[in-house]
Amino acid sequence: MKSTEKIWVNGEFVDWKDARVHILSHALNYGTGIFEGLRVYPNSDGKAIFRLKDHMKRFLEGARVLAFDVPYTHEELCEAVKETVRVNGEVDYLKPCAFLGGEWVGLNPIGVPVTVSITAIHMGSYLGKDIQEKGAKLITSSWKRPWNMAAPAGAKVNGLYVTSCLAKMEAVKNGANEALMLNAQGNIAECSGENIFIYKRGKLYTPKTTDSILEGITRNSIMQLAEDRGYDMIETEVSRLEAYTADEVFMTGTAAEITPVTMIDHRPIGEGVPGKVTRELQEAFHEVVTGKDTRYADWLDHV
Numbered sequence: 001m002k003s004t005e006k007i008w009v010n011g012e013f014v015d016w017k018d019a020r021v022h023i024l025s026h027a028l029n030y031g032t033g034i035f036e037g038l039r040v041y042p043n044s045d046g047k048a049i050f051r052l053k054d055h056m057k058r059f060l061e062g063a064r065v066l067a068f069d070v071p072y073t074h075e076e077l078c079e080a081v082k083e084t085v086r087v088n089g090e091v092d093y094l095k096p097c098a099f100l101g102g103e104w105v106g107l108n109p110i111g112v113p114v115t116v117s118i119t120a121i122h123m124g125s126y127l128g129k130d131i132q133e134k135g136a137k138l139i140t141s142s143w144k145r146p147w148n149m150a151a152p153a154g155a156k157v158n159g160l161y162v163t164s165c166l167a168k169m170e171a172v173k174n175g176a177n178e179a180l181m182l183n184a185q186g187n188i189a190e191c192s193g194e195n196i197f198i199y200k201r202g203k204l205y206t207p208k209t210t211d212s213i214l215e216g217i218t219r220n221s222i223m224q225l226a227e228d229r230g231y232d233m234i235e236t237e238v239s240r241l242e243a244y245t246a247d248e249v250f251m252t253g254t255a256a257e258i259t260p261v262t263m264i265d266h267r268p269i270g271e272g273v274p275g276k277v278t279r280e281l282q283e284a285f286h287e288v289v290t291g292k293d294t295r296y297a298d299w300l301d302h303v
């Protein structure tokens with residue numbers, strides 16, 4: 001990851017090194033924040049942000065879940081994200097955050113001031129170019145996805161990512177690239193920071209939104225691209241057995257984009273190499289985000 005010059009904090013740009021919070025900030029101690037992740041892609045006429053309006057809508061929905069009073073409209077936030085791209089040099093990833101600051105100890109979040117920030121970085125490939133091309137190895141985590149009885153599982157709440165961090169660490173320490181996470185029913189939910197799809201007997205399946213997943217914007221884009229290409233796209237429960245015996249498996253996410261999965265729990269998926277459908281959708285996605293496929297031009301906000 002490469003840092004950039006300026007970070008947008010509460011409506012103003014500050015130097016990267018000056019974007020600091022107090023050690024007692026509520027979010028640092030109790031995880032009370034929400035965030036987003038967006039990608040910026042080179043297009044023929046400059047740069048474009050992928051599905052900016054949808055990401056910032058989800059951002060404000062997350063803020064509503066935590067009852068945050070965010071003093072910016074959706075339009076103002078979208079403009080601030082664009083401005084953050086403009087003032088910084090080479091960027092490909094943006095991280096808007098809203099979190100509770102404060103300088104005291106105590107769980108009650110009522111009245112603790114909200115800070116809103118937008119950081120731009122150069123991330124490159126999140127899982128690594130090699131993995132994105134040749135496929136990832138997954139291991140089913142012993143950590144389950146938070147579910148609706150325990151937490152707002154469908155929101156990007158900072159504190160909930162402890163589970164994702166533990167799962168990711170467990171996967172890496174066991175020689176895998178990503179963690180496959182199950183929900184309370186024992187079905188597949190998603191990965192530590194990606195949604196999951198399987199392709200089996202000519203149909204595409206992905207866990208449904210009530211299966212303790214984050215409703216990914218890349219997931220939604222791939223579902224639409226697949227349907228537009230004539231694939232049967234089904235949102236349903238997906239078991240571990242169905243994933244083991246699938247012809248193809250792939251992950252989707254803003255950071256990971258479309259990444260083939262070639263191994264789960266030491267079992268090769270299909271032929272053990274990225275499959276045809278995965279490749280087709282990976283390529284289709286690339287054409288969309290770079291503006292070459294103009295049918296999805298409204299998913300791009302040019303900067």
Ligand SMILES: Cc1ncc(COP(=O)(O)O)c(C=O)c1O
Binds near residue numbers: 193219
């Ligand atoms: C837990 C989790 N699942 C799935 C995703 C993929 O969502 P999106 O495609 O909106 O980036 C993310 C990334 O934001 C995530 O953190």
